[in-house]
Amino acid sequence: MLVAVVLVVIAVGTVVFHVVSPWWWTPIASNWHIIDDATLVTFWITGVAYVAVILFMAYCAVRFRYRKGRRAAYEPENKRLEWWLTGLTSLGVIGLLTPGLIVWNEFVTVPDDAAEFEVVGRQWQWSYRLPGKDGVLGASDPRLITGDNTFGLDPNDPRGQDDVLIEGDDLHLPIGRPLKVLMRSADVIHDFYVPHFRAKMDIIPGMVTYFWFTPTRTGTFDILCAELCGVGHHTMRGMVVVEADTDYQEWLQGQSTFADLMARAAPGDAVKLAADEGRGDAAANGNTRSGSDRPSPINR
Amino acid sequence: MAYAEPAVVDHAPPAEVPEVELYHAKTWLTKYVFSQDAKVIAIQYSLTAIAIGLVALVLSWLMRLQLGFPATFSFIEPADYYQYVTMHGMIMVIYLLTALFLGGFGNYLIPLMVGARDMVFPYVNMLSYWIYLLAVLVLAASFFTPGGPSGAGWTLYPPQSILSGTPGQEWGIILMLVSLMLFIIGFTMGGLNYVVTVLQARARGMTLMRLPLTVWGIFVATILALLAFPALFVAVVMSLLDRTVGTSFFMPHIVEMGEQLPYGGGSPILFQHLFWFFGHPEVYIVALPAFGIVSDLISTHARRNIFGYRMMVWAIIAIGGLSFVVWAHHMYVSGMNPYFGFFFATSTLVIAIPTAIKLYNWVLTLWRGNIHFTVPMLFCIAFIVTFLNGGITGLFLGNVSVDVPLSDTMFVVAHFHMVMGVAPIFVIFAAIYHWYPLISGRMFNQALGLFHFWVTFIGAYLIFLPLHYLGFVGVPRRYFEIGETGFVPESAATLNEFITVVALIVGFAQVVFMANLAWSVFRGRVAGRNPWRAVTLEWQTAEVPPGHGNWGPTLPVVYRWAYAYSVPGVEDDFVPQNLPPSQVKAADPSARAAE
Numbered sequence: 057m058l059v060a061v062v063l064v065v066i067a068v069g070t071v072v073f074h075v076v077s078p079w080w081w082t083p084i085a086s087n088w089h090i091i092d093d094a095t096l097v098t099f100w101i102t103g104v105a106y107v108a109v110i111l112f113m114a115y116c117a118v119r120f121r122y123r124k125g126r127r128a129a130y131e132p133e134n135k136r137l138e139w140w141l142t143g144l145t146s147l148g149v150i151g152l153l154t155p156g157l158i159v160w161n162e163f164v165t166v167p168d169d170a171a172e173f174e175v176v177g178r179q180w181q182w183s184y185r186l187p188g189k190d191g192v193l194g195a196s197d198p199r200l201i202t203g204d205n206t207f208g209l210d211p212n213d214p215r216g217q218d219d220v221l222i223e224g225d226d227l228h229l230p231i232g233r234p235l236k237v238l239m240r241s242a243d244v245i246h247d248f249y250v251p252h253f254r255a256k257m258d259i260i261p262g263m264v265t266y267f268w269f270t271p272t273r274t275g276t277f278d279i280l281c282a283e284l285c286g287v288g289h290h291t292m293r294g295m296v297v298v299e300a301d302t303d304y305q306e307w308l309q310g311q312s313t314f315a316d317l318m319a320r321a322a323p324g325d326a327v328k329l330a331a332d333e334g335r336g337d338a339a340a341n342g343n344t345r346s347g348s349d350r351p352s353p354i355n356r
Numbered sequence: 357m358a359y360a361e362p363a364v365v366d367h368a369p370p371a372e373v374p375e376v377e378l379y380h381a382k383t384w385l386t387k388y389v390f391s392q393d394a395k396v397i398a399i400q401y402s403l404t405a406i407a408i409g410l411v412a413l414v415l416s417w418l419m420r421l422q423l424g425f426p427a428t429f430s431f432i433e434p435a436d437y438y439q440y441v442t443m444h445g446m447i448m449v450i451y452l453l454t455a456l457f458l459g460g461f462g463n464y465l466i467p468l469m470v471g472a473r474d475m476v477f478p479y480v481n482m483l484s485y486w487i488y489l490l491a492v493l494v495l496a497a498s499f500f501t502p503g504g505p506s507g508a509g510w511t512l513y514p515p516q517s518i519l520s521g522t523p524g525q526e527w528g529i530i531l532m533l534v535s536l537m538l539f540i541i542g543f544t545m546g547g548l549n550y551v552v553t554v555l556q557a558r559a560r561g562m563t564l565m566r567l568p569l570t571v572w573g574i575f576v577a578t579i580l581a582l583l584a585f586p587a588l589f590v591a592v593v594m595s596l597l598d599r600t601v602g603t604s605f606f607m608p609h610i611v612e613m614g615e616q617l618p619y620g621g622g623s624p625i626l627f628q629h630l631f632w633f634f635g636h637p638e639v640y641i642v643a644l645p646a647f648g649i650v651s652d653l654i655s656t657h658a659r660r661n662i663f664g665y666r667m668m669v670w671a672i673i674a675i676g677g678l679s680f681v682v683w684a685h686h687m688y689v690s691g692m693n694p695y696f697g698f699f700f701a702t703s704t705l706v707i708a709i710p711t712a713i714k715l716y717n718w719v720l721t722l723w724r725g726n727i728h729f730t731v732p733m734l735f736c737i738a739f740i741v742t743f744l745n746g747g748i749t750g751l752f753l754g755n756v757s758v759d760v761p762l763s764d765t766m767f768v769v770a771h772f773h774m775v776m777g778v779a780p781i782f783v784i785f786a787a788i789y790h791w792y793p794l795i796s797g798r799m800f801n802q803a804l805g806l807f808h809f810w811v812t813f814i815g816a817y818l819i820f821l822p823l824h825y826l827g828f829v830g831v832p833r834r835y836f837e838i839g840e841t842g843f844v845p846e847s848a849a850t851l852n853e854f855i856t857v858v859a860l861i862v863g864f865a866q867v868v869f870m871a872n873l874a875w876s877v878f879r880g881r882v883a884g885r886n887p888w889r890a891v892t893l894e895w896q897t898a899e900v901p902p903g904h905g906n907w908g909p910t911l912p913v914v915y916r917w918a919y920a921y922s923v924p925g926v927e928d929d930f931v932p933q934n935l936p937p938s939q940v941k942a943a944d945p946s947a948r949a950a951e
Contacts (some may be wrong), residue, residue, distance in 0.1 A: 059737065077822070077825050079847070088761075094755070094757055095752065095758045109715070113722060117722070120725045120726060122729070127659075127922045128658060128726040128921060130922050130924050132661050133665070133666065137720070138716075141712075149706065153705045156701055157757075160694075160698065162757075163694070180521075198608075198609045198610070198611050208611070242610070242611045243610050244521065251829070256761070256763065258689055259691070261609075261624065277842065277843075281832075282763070284509045284513070286516050286522045287438060289834060
């Protein structure tokens with residue numbers, strides 16, 4: 057009897073806890089509502105099964121508890137029942153998998169008009185790179201990383217001169233536009249994770265990984281590393297500020313480009329020239345729209 | 357009605373191979389220490405596994421102290437915490453669960469349940485244990501090396517596992533990798549024994565479809581292990597070479613703390629594929645023996661045949677096969693080709709179907725049974741609850757897109773503890789209580805057993821159920837402390853304190869469990885023969901506990917399946933597998949009429 061009572065308490069208590077628990081999704085700030093929806097479908101299908109099985113066990117614990125003189129039924133198989141249960145479970149699995157795969161298809165299909173930006177992870181800090189006016193990120197190679205060129209950008213690649221580099225500061229992103237995050241790591245595996253955005257992806261040294269999302273809410277959100285990256289893993293934090301496009305553009309004007317930084321590090325005429333040019337163009341193009349069909353620059 | 361039970365026959369087929377003379381120990385040393393008797397080896401394996409498991413238990417308390425009361429214990433530094441995480445995980449998965457289910461229960465139960473005198477290669481079996489012990493000692497030694505044990509997480513993902521930003525980079529990781537190699541070598545020696553014994557040394561009449569599900573579970577799990585561990589072995593060897601001689605199997609070009617390292621060209625993701633090609637079957641290497649054992653225990657204590665035996669056998673085989681094509685569901689957000697997600701999500705959710713069938717059949721065995729709520733039965737019920745819970749959260753994580761927000765959060769920690777920690781350990785408890793009278797010849801203390809059960813069951817549920825919800829909030833796993841954030845509410849800290857307190861209480865209950873076992877060996881009530889009135893062969897030995905060679909002068913002959921409980925028309929509610937049909941007492945017709 058005690059067993060049955062405890063089982064009922066577990067079934068009911070789990071549902072009650074689920075409903076009243078103060079711990080639930082962090083309010084979403086991206087387009088991935090559909091992930092939350094797929095999760096809710098999963099909750100419903102599996103929750104019903106969970107409660108049904110436990111309550112049935114509770115019933116058995118009362119109805120078929122040991123009594124002297126009673127005999128258990130001898131029934132090695134019941135094909136009908138077994139096939140019914142298999143069929144029902146298969147339906148449940150289809151019910152789970154269908155939304156799951158539909159959403160995944162969405163997740164892996166980056167919109168053509170997504171703007172690209174880059175996240176670089178290293179022990180134990182985040183830095184970010186935004187394409188300059190040309191809308192393209194310059195080439196990079198970890199072999200080029202030095203104390204001055206911490207992103208490992210190719211100084212000979214003109215596309216990289218105007219790239220905006222953010223180090224030791226918050227990342228700003230414009231609201232309402234699909235963004236493709238390209239991710240690089242200098243050392244070990246990291247994972248760019250913003251709980252409010254739902255999406256996350258590991259960052260593997262030696263390759264560029266990516267995912268996409270659209271910020272849908274302004275605000276300041278935590279960036280965490282979600283893949284164990286050494287003793288400072290839990291300190292690898294950052295902040296992302298999602299803001300209106302005008303605010304974003306204003307912020308962007310105040311940031312340094314690769315050319316700026318290189319000029320500051322090793323003043324030389326050629327680099328300085330390139331820097332000034334890049335700065336000027338970025339400012340001039342600040343509020344224009346680029347209508348090309350390649351990935352549009354984030355700071356259009 | 358279509359019975360799974362083949363027609364009971366009076367004769368059994370003649371033995372196909374003659375008996376082989378056993379090794380007879382002459383000295384105390386060869387009888388109890390360097391023993392070739394599977395039962396002694398089983399106990400050696402079990403005690404070693406439990407001993408190192410206790411280390412892992414203490415590590416879990418330390419982790420919980422840090423999570424529940426951050427910035428309180430000055431002796432827990434971040435490096436210490438990551439070392440606890442790593443050693444706790446590795447010990448529990450490999451050195452406790454795998455060793456206890458296969459080396460412990462496998463050794464004890466396979467020969468007895470199939471009606472053999474011993475394992476077929478007793479000497480190799482002995483070596484298996486001693487190499488396992490060496491592996492445990494090498495692993496434990498890493499606690500005493502400069503820099504301490506590895507803090508790379510039990511998954512040991514390179515590059516961080518061998519770089520200086522990770523604790524234990526000096527010696528810990530090397531000892532960890534060497535220990536794993538030893539473990540795999542030792543396991544292979546035992547594993548070959550288990551498989552060949554099941555295939556070659558069964559008693560006359562013990563067809564494959566009469567084997568108890570315990571044997572089926574251990575048998576298939578061993579095959580999985582023999583096929584999966586080599587993948588880990590190569591990953592470990594390559595990691596060790598990357599660490600010691602500077603090869604770059606898994607190491608791309610790396611700039612560590614601004615310094616260019618002489619690595620290049622390797623693939624960190626390759627390691628993950630190899631690791632999980634082992635790592636996912638590993639889940640079933642632990643789960644399948646648990647499935648088997650729980651089937652037999654539920655059947656025995658509910659006095660009812662296991663429901664759908666043949667379906668159960670095929671489900672074990674199907675799960676074993678499928679478990680090799682789901683590994684990358686651990687890697688949905690690893691940066692691998694995202695299109696893999698479609699395949700691996702599908703294969704992962706398909707595996708839920710045979711698993712669910714097994715669960716229904718356990719519940720349907722209770723249905724229309726005559727359930728004795730013994731301590732083993734209670735732990736079996738607790739297993740069903742926690743396994744169901746953990747299986748369901750597996751459907752969240754297996755379903756690729758749902759996994760994205762939850763991956764690498766506390767939800768994952770809660771999920772795998774429920775499904776792979778709590779549930780199989782409940783089966784271990786059930787199995788220890790169930791076979792304790794056979795192994796020791798005495799009964800455990802019932803009241804202490806009940807205390808242990810209720811505290812452990814309720815406690816474990818209270819620990820791990822709310823932990824899932826911290827994952828929903830977004831609390832990442834493997835965090836020394838979450839610190840200040842804009843998304844974790846204050847109440848989460850209170851919850852963490854609560855979980856820590858419960859974890860310590862549950863930990864204390866395990867002390868009671870061990871005290872009960874230790875005390876009962878000497879003072880327990882003498883159990884006598886077959887106290888649970890079980891059908892399977894291990895309870896039908898000449899002596900209790902079974903002696904050297906298990907069966908006395910003649911080997912048992914098997915006449916029926918392993919689930920002849922409450923057979924209609926028979927007086928007793930069980931008919932041992934080896935009882936000749938001529939000796940089965942028919943029920944008193946007048947008693948049956950009254951029923």
